[in-house]
Amino acid sequence: MLAVACVKQVPDTTQVKVDPVTGTLIREGVPFIINPFDTHALEESLRLKDRYGLRVVAISMGPPNTEVTLRKALALGADDTVLLSDRVFGGADTLATSMVLAEAIRRLAREEEVAVVLCGRQTIDGDTAQVGPGIATRLGYSQLTLVDRIEEMDLSAKQVRVRRKLRTRSEIVAAPLPAMIAVTREANRPRYPRVPMRLAAEDAVVTLWDNQEMKLDEETVGLKGSTTQVRRIFSPERAKGEILGDGLSNPEEAAQLLVGRLIEKGLLNL
Amino acid sequence: MSPDIVLFAIVLVAAIAFFGWSCFRRFRLVTLGRPDNRFHDIGRRLGNTLLYAFGQRRVVSRPFGVNHLVLHWCFLILLAANTEFLLGGLFPDYISLSRLPDGAYHALAFIFDLVSILALLAVCAALIRRAAFTNPYIGGLSRDSVTILGLVAVLMVAFFGMHAGEIAQGSEAAARYMPVSGYVAAAFLAGIPAGSLAGLIGFFWWLHAVVLLTFLNYLPYSKHMHIMTAIPNCFFKSLVRVNTQPREEFKKGNIFGVGQIDQFTWKGLFDAYSCTECGRCSDACPATFTGKPLDPRLVIHDIKANLIANGPRLKRKVATVLPLIGNGQEREGSVAEEVIWECTTCGACLEVCPVFIEHFPRIIDMRRHLVEMQARFPEELITFFEHMEQRRNPWGIAPAERTKWTAEAEVSPFEAGTTEYLLFVGCAGAFDARNRRTTLALTRILSAAGVSWGILGRDEICCGDSLRRLGNEFVFDRMAEENVRMFAERGVKKVITQCPHCYSTLKNDYRQYGAELEVSHHTELINNLIKTGRLKLDKAGDPGKVVFHDSCYLGRYNGVYEAPREAIASVTGQRPVEMTRYRERSFCCGGGGGRMWLEERLGRHINVTRVEEALQAEPGTVCVCCPYCTTMFEDGLKDKGVEGSVRVLDLAEIVAGALK
Structure with a gap:
C-alpha cells in the first residue's frame, strides 16, 4: 500500500523580489527549497511508513531541476520518487496542476493500491491551498484538510481518523480510504536526513514521467489547461508599525504597556 | 638469610605471567582502534617524552604536582633496586649489589635508602592531602588511591625492615651508607637476638616480595595503569595544537563519527588507558564547574570502561553489551547523550591534562555519530542546521541582508590585485x-x-565553525569546499576576521582543504598597526578600568594572548586587569562548540558564572574579542542587572573610540 507525498519545489520567497515593471517574480539567483509546508506532508507519510509499513512515493511536478528536491525526499526516507516534467505542463495554475498530479497518482495506483495522498496545507509561493483538494476531487478520494494529527488508520477496514485544526476548535473526523490529507505545520516536526541516506540518494534513480508517458490531453494541462491567469503581482501596502517602550528594561512595565495598547485597539479582551 | 628459592621462583613466575597476561588482555584491545599515525618525527616525540613524562612539566604546573614528581623519580630509581631485589631472590649467589665495586655499591645503597624514605614521605603527603586538603575534583580517599598509596607505603616499610635487620645482624657491608635503615636498626632492632633477627628479615623480605608483585599485578586493573601508559602517551602526543578535527570521507558504506568503541582511533583508546584520574580537566571544565553532567574525566573513564567491557567481544566479533552512547541510565562505560551536547569545545581540558589526553575531540567524534548516523540531537539544532544549509548563516536570514551594515560604512568589494586584505565579516558581524x-x-x-x-x-x-564542532561534518565539508573554492577563484590570500571562530576555521580547518591563507584576527592586525605607528591613537577615549576576557578560539586554539592586551595598553596606558582565570586557564563564555545555538538547560549558566568572575575585578569595561563572547557577556551582565554600569566592548570598539 502506498502513501503518496506531493512536494513542490519553490523559490525561497524570503529572497524573492517582485519586478516593479513586469509585475512578476524575479527568480534569477534565488535558491530553490522544498515548500516548507510539504516537508510536513513528507514527514507525515514517513511516519505512516513507520507506523503501518506503507511504501512512500514522493511526487513532484516541475522543471527538471526539481530532481534535487526529490533527492532530498529520498534522503529523508521516501522509497521512490516520480518527477512529472514536460514543457506542456509549464505555466499551470492549480487546476492544471492537480490534473497532472491526479493522473500520476492514478498511474501509481494501477501498480499498487494507494492508501493516502499527503499534501502540505499550501505552498509559500502560490498560497492557494487548492492543489490538495483538487487532487482529491479528481480522484474521488476523501478530502481531509487542515489536519494536524492522524489519529489512526485501519488499512483492512479502509478507514482513517484525523484531527482537523480549525480556527476556534478542533474536530476529529473519520473518512474512508483512500484519502487526501493536507497537513498543517503543527502536524509534526520534520526529521533530519542521515548521511548514509543522503549519499544513497545522491545517485538514486528519480523516475521521470513526461507527457509521452502520461498521455494527458494537452488542452487540460499547463498554461492551456489553466483557467486562471496571473495579471499582476505586488507587495501589499503594509501599515508601518510603531515601537513601544523603546529602551524599557523592566519586563513588567513593558508587558503592561503592550497589554494596555492591545486592549485599547480592541485586539485583546480581558 | 636465603629464602626458599624454589617457592620464590614459582611465585615470581606466576606473578609475572599473570601480569603479562593482564597487560596483553588490556593492550591488545587498543589495536581495535582505527589507524592514526603518531610515529612520525621521532626526535620531537622523544623530546616531548623527556620534558613532559620524565620532566613532568605539566604535572608540576600545580604546586602539589611536585609531590608527584618526587614519587615519579623515586619510582624510576627504585625500579633498579627492585629489579635487583627480584633477580637477587632468584639467583642470590650471582646477583647482589654487594658484588659491584665498593664505590658503586655504597653509592647505590645510599641512593636507594634515601629515595625510599623520600617515597614514603611523598606517599604520606599524598594521603594527608587526600584526607584533609582535598578538592572535589581530586576524588579524596578513593579506594583505588588508598590501595596503591598503601601498597607503596608498605613496600617502603618492608624495605627498611629488611635492611635494618641486616644492619643489626651485621651482614650489610654498606651499613654506613644507609642512614635511614641504620637509624631504624639502632632505634628498633638493638638487642634483638640473632635468631629472631633472621626471622624478621625473612618476614620483611617476603612482605617486600609479595607487596611488590601485588603492586605490579594491581596496575593493569586500576587507574595506576598510567604508570605504564603515561610515558608513551606523552610520546604519542599531538605535535600540533589540537584545534581542528580530522576530515571524514563521504563515501557510500563508510561509517561516520563514533558510535561504538572500536570506531575511535587507537590513540583515543590509549588515552583512556593513560588517565590518572587526577581531575584537573574536571576542575578546568566550564560544564563541570557549572554543575552540568559533563565531566571530561568521566568521559575518558567511560571510554576505558566501555573498551574493557566490549573490547573482548569485538575481538571475537560478537555483539557488544554496553552502548557507548547511552541515555544516562547505564552504569559506567556509557556516555550519556546529554553529556555529549554540553561541551563548549573550549579546550581547557586539553590544556591542563598532564599526559595530553584529547578529551573534547572524542566528544565531537560522538556528536558526529549522533548527527550523521542517527540524526539525533537537541531539537533546537534542526532549525540551525537547516538555516545553515538553506541560507548559509546560523539565523536563516536572507543572504541579501548580509551587506545591510555597509549602509553605514564606506566599503568596497574585494578584488585581487587591488585590495590587499579580504575582510571576512562573519555571520555575527554581518x-x-x-x-x-x-x-x-x-x-x-x-x-x-x-x-x-x-x-x-x-x-x-x-x-x-559551529557545524563542525556540533558534529555535522557532512554539511561543514560542503561549505568548507565552497569557501575554499571561492577564495581560490577570487585570489584571496590575506584575510582579516573579527571572529575567532572564523579565524580558527579559516586558518586551521581549511588547511585540510588545501587553503594556505594568511589569516589575521583583528586583534593581531590592530596591535601591529599601533606598534608600527600606522594607527594614531588619542588617549582621550579612555574606557575606564578594563578587564580582559580571553576567547578560547583565539587563546587556547591559536595562542594569541598578547596582542589584545598590548593593544588595550596602548589605548589606556596600562595593561588590562586579569580575572582569576586568564590566558591558558581562561574560562569559556559558554558560546563555543555550537553551544551558541543550544539552550543551556542544565546547571548554572556558564556566561553568568564568567560575568560574576569579571565583576570581582570591578571593571568599567569588559573587553572581549569575539562576537559570541560579546553576546554571552551582555546577556550575563543583564542577568546580574549591571548592564548600566559595566559595558562590554570589543577590542575594535575600544581602539576605534581612541582614534584621532
Missing part, C-alpha cells in the same frame, strides 16, 4: 545588530590606518 557595531568600528580602524581591504558582500557564506 547580521547581528550588536556585533555589526564591532564590524563598523573595525572598518573605521582599517580606513584610519590606510589598510587596503574589501569584502565578498552577498557572496560570503558562513565558515561553518
Whole structure:
C-alpha cells in the first residue's frame, strides 16, 4: 500500500523580489527549497511508513531541476520518487496542476493500491491551498484538510481518523480510504536526513514521467489547461508599525504597556 | 638469610605471567582502534617524552604536582633496586649489589635508602592531602588511591625492615651508607637476638616480595595503569595544537563519527588507558564547574570502561553489551547523550591534562555519530542546521541582508590585485545588530590606518565553525569546499576576521582543504598597526578600568594572548586587569562548540558564572574579542542587572573610540 507525498519545489520567497515593471517574480539567483509546508506532508507519510509499513512515493511536478528536491525526499526516507516534467505542463495554475498530479497518482495506483495522498496545507509561493483538494476531487478520494494529527488508520477496514485544526476548535473526523490529507505545520516536526541516506540518494534513480508517458490531453494541462491567469503581482501596502517602550528594561512595565495598547485597539479582551 | 628459592621462583613466575597476561588482555584491545599515525618525527616525540613524562612539566604546573614528581623519580630509581631485589631472590649467589665495586655499591645503597624514605614521605603527603586538603575534583580517599598509596607505603616499610635487620645482624657491608635503615636498626632492632633477627628479615623480605608483585599485578586493573601508559602517551602526543578535527570521507558504506568503541582511533583508546584520574580537566571544565553532567574525566573513564567491557567481544566479533552512547541510565562505560551536547569545545581540558589526553575531540567524534548516523540531537539544532544549509548563516536570514551594515560604512568589494586584505565579516558581524557595531568600528580602524581591504558582500557564506564542532561534518565539508573554492577563484590570500571562530576555521580547518591563507584576527592586525605607528591613537577615549576576557578560539586554539592586551595598553596606558582565570586557564563564555545555538538547560549558566568572575575585578569595561563572547557577556551582565554600569566592548570598539 502506498502513501503518496506531493512536494513542490519553490523559490525561497524570503529572497524573492517582485519586478516593479513586469509585475512578476524575479527568480534569477534565488535558491530553490522544498515548500516548507510539504516537508510536513513528507514527514507525515514517513511516519505512516513507520507506523503501518506503507511504501512512500514522493511526487513532484516541475522543471527538471526539481530532481534535487526529490533527492532530498529520498534522503529523508521516501522509497521512490516520480518527477512529472514536460514543457506542456509549464505555466499551470492549480487546476492544471492537480490534473497532472491526479493522473500520476492514478498511474501509481494501477501498480499498487494507494492508501493516502499527503499534501502540505499550501505552498509559500502560490498560497492557494487548492492543489490538495483538487487532487482529491479528481480522484474521488476523501478530502481531509487542515489536519494536524492522524489519529489512526485501519488499512483492512479502509478507514482513517484525523484531527482537523480549525480556527476556534478542533474536530476529529473519520473518512474512508483512500484519502487526501493536507497537513498543517503543527502536524509534526520534520526529521533530519542521515548521511548514509543522503549519499544513497545522491545517485538514486528519480523516475521521470513526461507527457509521452502520461498521455494527458494537452488542452487540460499547463498554461492551456489553466483557467486562471496571473495579471499582476505586488507587495501589499503594509501599515508601518510603531515601537513601544523603546529602551524599557523592566519586563513588567513593558508587558503592561503592550497589554494596555492591545486592549485599547480592541485586539485583546480581558 | 636465603629464602626458599624454589617457592620464590614459582611465585615470581606466576606473578609475572599473570601480569603479562593482564597487560596483553588490556593492550591488545587498543589495536581495535582505527589507524592514526603518531610515529612520525621521532626526535620531537622523544623530546616531548623527556620534558613532559620524565620532566613532568605539566604535572608540576600545580604546586602539589611536585609531590608527584618526587614519587615519579623515586619510582624510576627504585625500579633498579627492585629489579635487583627480584633477580637477587632468584639467583642470590650471582646477583647482589654487594658484588659491584665498593664505590658503586655504597653509592647505590645510599641512593636507594634515601629515595625510599623520600617515597614514603611523598606517599604520606599524598594521603594527608587526600584526607584533609582535598578538592572535589581530586576524588579524596578513593579506594583505588588508598590501595596503591598503601601498597607503596608498605613496600617502603618492608624495605627498611629488611635492611635494618641486616644492619643489626651485621651482614650489610654498606651499613654506613644507609642512614635511614641504620637509624631504624639502632632505634628498633638493638638487642634483638640473632635468631629472631633472621626471622624478621625473612618476614620483611617476603612482605617486600609479595607487596611488590601485588603492586605490579594491581596496575593493569586500576587507574595506576598510567604508570605504564603515561610515558608513551606523552610520546604519542599531538605535535600540533589540537584545534581542528580530522576530515571524514563521504563515501557510500563508510561509517561516520563514533558510535561504538572500536570506531575511535587507537590513540583515543590509549588515552583512556593513560588517565590518572587526577581531575584537573574536571576542575578546568566550564560544564563541570557549572554543575552540568559533563565531566571530561568521566568521559575518558567511560571510554576505558566501555573498551574493557566490549573490547573482548569485538575481538571475537560478537555483539557488544554496553552502548557507548547511552541515555544516562547505564552504569559506567556509557556516555550519556546529554553529556555529549554540553561541551563548549573550549579546550581547557586539553590544556591542563598532564599526559595530553584529547578529551573534547572524542566528544565531537560522538556528536558526529549522533548527527550523521542517527540524526539525533537537541531539537533546537534542526532549525540551525537547516538555516545553515538553506541560507548559509546560523539565523536563516536572507543572504541579501548580509551587506545591510555597509549602509553605514564606506566599503568596497574585494578584488585581487587591488585590495590587499579580504575582510571576512562573519555571520555575527554581518547580521547581528550588536556585533555589526564591532564590524563598523573595525572598518573605521582599517580606513584610519590606510589598510587596503574589501569584502565578498552577498557572496560570503558562513565558515561553518559551529557545524563542525556540533558534529555535522557532512554539511561543514560542503561549505568548507565552497569557501575554499571561492577564495581560490577570487585570489584571496590575506584575510582579516573579527571572529575567532572564523579565524580558527579559516586558518586551521581549511588547511585540510588545501587553503594556505594568511589569516589575521583583528586583534593581531590592530596591535601591529599601533606598534608600527600606522594607527594614531588619542588617549582621550579612555574606557575606564578594563578587564580582559580571553576567547578560547583565539587563546587556547591559536595562542594569541598578547596582542589584545598590548593593544588595550596602548589605548589606556596600562595593561588590562586579569580575572582569576586568564590566558591558558581562561574560562569559556559558554558560546563555543555550537553551544551558541543550544539552550543551556542544565546547571548554572556558564556566561553568568564568567560575568560574576569579571565583576570581582570591578571593571568599567569588559573587553572581549569575539562576537559570541560579546553576546554571552551582555546577556550575563543583564542577568546580574549591571548592564548600566559595566559595558562590554570589543577590542575594535575600544581602539576605534581612541582614534584621532
